[in-house]
Amino acid sequence: xxxxxxxxxxxxxxxxxxxxxxxxxxxxxxxxxxxxxxxxxxxxxxxxxxxxxxxxxxxxxxxxxxxxxxxxxxxxxxxxxxxxxxxxxxxxxxxxxxxxxxxxxxxxxxxxxxxxxxxxxxxxxxxxxxxxxxxxxxxxxxxxxxxxxxxxxxxxxxxxxxxxxxxxxxxxxxxxxxxxxxxxxxxxxxxxxxxxxxxxxxxxxxxxxxxxxxxxxxxxxxxxxxxxxxxxxxxxxxxxxxxxxxxxxxxxxxxxxxxxxxxxxxxxxxxxxxxxxxxxxxxxxxxxxxxxxxxxxxxxxxxxxxxxxxxxxxxxxxxxxxxxxxxxxxxxxxxxxxxxxxxxxxxxxxxxxxxxxxxxxxxxxxxxxxxxxxxxxxxxxxxxxxxxxxxxxxxx
Ligand code: XMP
Numbered sequence: 494x495x496x497x498x499x500x501x502x503x504x505x506x507x508x509x510x511x512x513x514x515x516x517x518x519x520x521x522x523x524x525x526x527x528x529x530x531x532x533x534x535x536x537x538x539x540x541x542x543x544x545x546x547x548x549x550x551x552x553x554x555x556x557x558x559x560x561x562x563x564x565x566x567x568x569x570x571x572x573x574x575x576x577x578x579x580x581x582x583x584x585x586x587x588x589x590x591x592x593x594x595x596x597x598x599x600x601x602x603x604x605x606x607x608x609x610x611x612x613x614x615x616x617x618x619x620x621x622x623x624x625x626x627x628x629x630x631x632x633x634x635x636x637x638x639x640x641x642x643x644x645x646x647x648x649x650x651x652x653x654x655x656x657x658x659x660x661x662x663x664x665x666x667x668x669x670x671x672x673x674x675x676x677x678x679x680x681x682x683x684x685x686x687x688x689x690x691x692x693x694x695x696x697x698x699x700x701x702x703x704x705x706x707x708x709x710x711x712x713x714x715x716x717x718x719x720x721x722x723x724x725x726x727x728x729x730x731x732x733x734x735x736x737x738x739x740x741x742x743x744x745x746x747x748x749x750x751x752x753x754x755x756x757x758x759x760x761x762x763x764x765x766x767x768x769x770x771x772x773x774x775x776x777x778x779x780x781x782x783x784x785x786x787x788x789x790x791x792x793x794x795x796x797x798x799x800x801x802x803x804x805x806x807x808x809x810x811x812x813x814x815x816x817x818x819x820x821x822x823x824x825x826x827x828x829x830x831x832x833x834x835x836x837x838x839x840x841x842x843x844x845x846x847x848x849x850x851x852x853x854x855x856x857x858x859x860x861x862x863x864x865x866x867x868x869x870x871x872x873x874x875x876x877x878x879x880x881x882x883x884x885x886x887x888x889x
Contacts, residue, residue: 497670499677503535506662510539510622513660518543519620520613520657522605523575525562527675527687528624528663533566533573534678535662536622545616546573549608552581553694555719556712570679580608584696585703592702594771594780594889601693606644610655621657625664626671628844667843688729689844697889698733701768707734707832710868714834717867721860722838727850730838732864733888735783737832737872738767742784746814750786753809754802762787762823766833771889772818773882781816783888785833785875787823795823800851803878811883819884821875824854825861831872834864838876839886847881 521536523529523546536544546566550559559577566573587604591597609621644651644659651659663671668689675685691697695715699708711734722730742763751758766783773779786806788796798806807820821835836857841847861874877884 497666497673499674503538503674503677506535507539510536510660510662514540514543514620516540516543517620518545518616518618519622519660520545520547520609520616520618521622521624522547522549522609523562523566523573524548524690524692525558525565525684525687526624526690527668527671527680527684528626530566530571530573530624530680530684531671531675531678532622532624532662534571534680536660537573542574544622545612545618546575547609547612548575548577549605550577550579550581551584551605551608551694551696552708553584553696555690555695556716565681565683571684578608578612580604583608585705588696588703590702592768594697594700594769597696597703597889598693601696605692606651606655610657613655613657619657620660621651621655622660622662625661627665627667630664631845669842688727688731691887697887698731700733700735700766700770700888702736706870707736710734710832710870711834713868714864714871717863718836718860721856721863722836722852725838725850725852725856727838727852728841728847729844729886730836730850733835733837734871735833735835736767737830739764739785739833740767741765742782743814746784746810746817749809749813750788750806753806754788754796754798756788756796760789760791760796762789766821770819771885771887772879773885774815774818779818779883781818782814783819783821783835784810784814784817785821785823785873786810797854798822800849800878804849807878811879819877819879819888821877824857824874824876825865826873827865829872831870832868833873833875834868834871835888836860836874836876837886837888839881841881841886844886845881847886849878849880852876 718732747761747763751761764785790796838850839847
């Protein structure tokens with residue numbers, strides 16, 4: 494869809510939804526994000542009170558998010574009647590002991606649709622409306638990752654498995670088009686311009702195994718990162734937390750980094766983090782090592798690198814080490830055992846490719862200091878310098 498005529502699009506979708514539902518009740522899970530909100534408003538226009546909106550509090554939301562979202566969506570002009578479902582324990586149980594990214598996503602998806610299946614049964618709904626967009630379908634079909642909201646396109650029959658038929662009013666749109674539709678519908682900027690937040694929420698940003706303490710530290714760090722980086726207006730910006738286990742990266746990797754920067758290898762610290770992260774190699778999903786690099790200047794301080802130098806270093810490291818999907822550069826740390834936090838900030842239009850947001854290093858340092866002060870279980874902060882491809886935006 495190149496040129497989108499928004500009023501016509503809305504009118505057609507309202508009509509299509511009305512026809513598909515034939516006067517029956519439908520359920521939608523809203524998250525506060527632009528995709529589900531636009532889908533809910535279109536459906537609400539088509540069928541009014543026959544739409545049941547639920548917000549699933551799965552414990553993987555940001556601090557204060559369930560209350561904020563309910564307040565925004567239920568106020569004018571959207572006026573969606575939102576019910577909050579407290580399902581945190583169900584999701585924590587479903588993800589317990591899982592460390593592999595795809596296993597976590599699949600377990601999340603199962604818990605998500607079971608929750609919705611239960612709600613649909615309680616509410617007497619045979620239809621589920623979803624805010625799936627074009628990029629979700631493309632990436633799941635392309636095997637990059639299992640988007641939590643894509644079912645039929647990968648051969649899962651939702652009627653048989655969960656008891657409802659799925660309707661997706663905006664599946665033909667890209668993100669920027671969904672934002673245009675949202676503005677046209679009168680959505681407030683905190684919805685229409687809101688940065689994407691993945692359906693599985695912070696569960697994909699607690700890299701590897703989820704434990705409550707790790708999740709709590711990430712929630713605090715996320716609030717600091719969003720507050721500290723928003724002035725730079727990246728299209729998406731967040732943090733991800735790793736266990737803090739590390740091993741020394743192969744000598745060749747440290748040599749590659751040193752050579753790219755014209756630095757003495759004795760001043761390069763190159764680690765592999767304890768968990769793997771996703772990336773894209775030759776168009777397909779890869780799950781590989783996260784290389785965390787720190788280089789000292791001759792006086793022993795952190796070598797401050799420009800974004801050009803960081804990119805040269807990142808490229809050299811990945812060209813020489815095909816099992817590395819991400820390269821991080823050190824921002825700050827304190828001498829204590831603790832988790833490792835990776836900052837991520839990207840510029841993108843379609844979320845299918847993304848370049849690095851060139852955040853001034855001083856801002857990254859300030860955010861890092863605030864995190865190290867407020868999150869006593871975090872000991873190191875890095876910036877992810879990998880564009881997409883060969884990285885992905887999220888780490889899992
Ligand atoms: P990746 O990590 O694939 O992310 O580069 C692309 C965009 O999609 C978001 N994302 C998701 N959104 N369910 C969603 O609704 C998911 O499972 C999911 N995974 C990633 C991600 O935040 C980025 O905006």
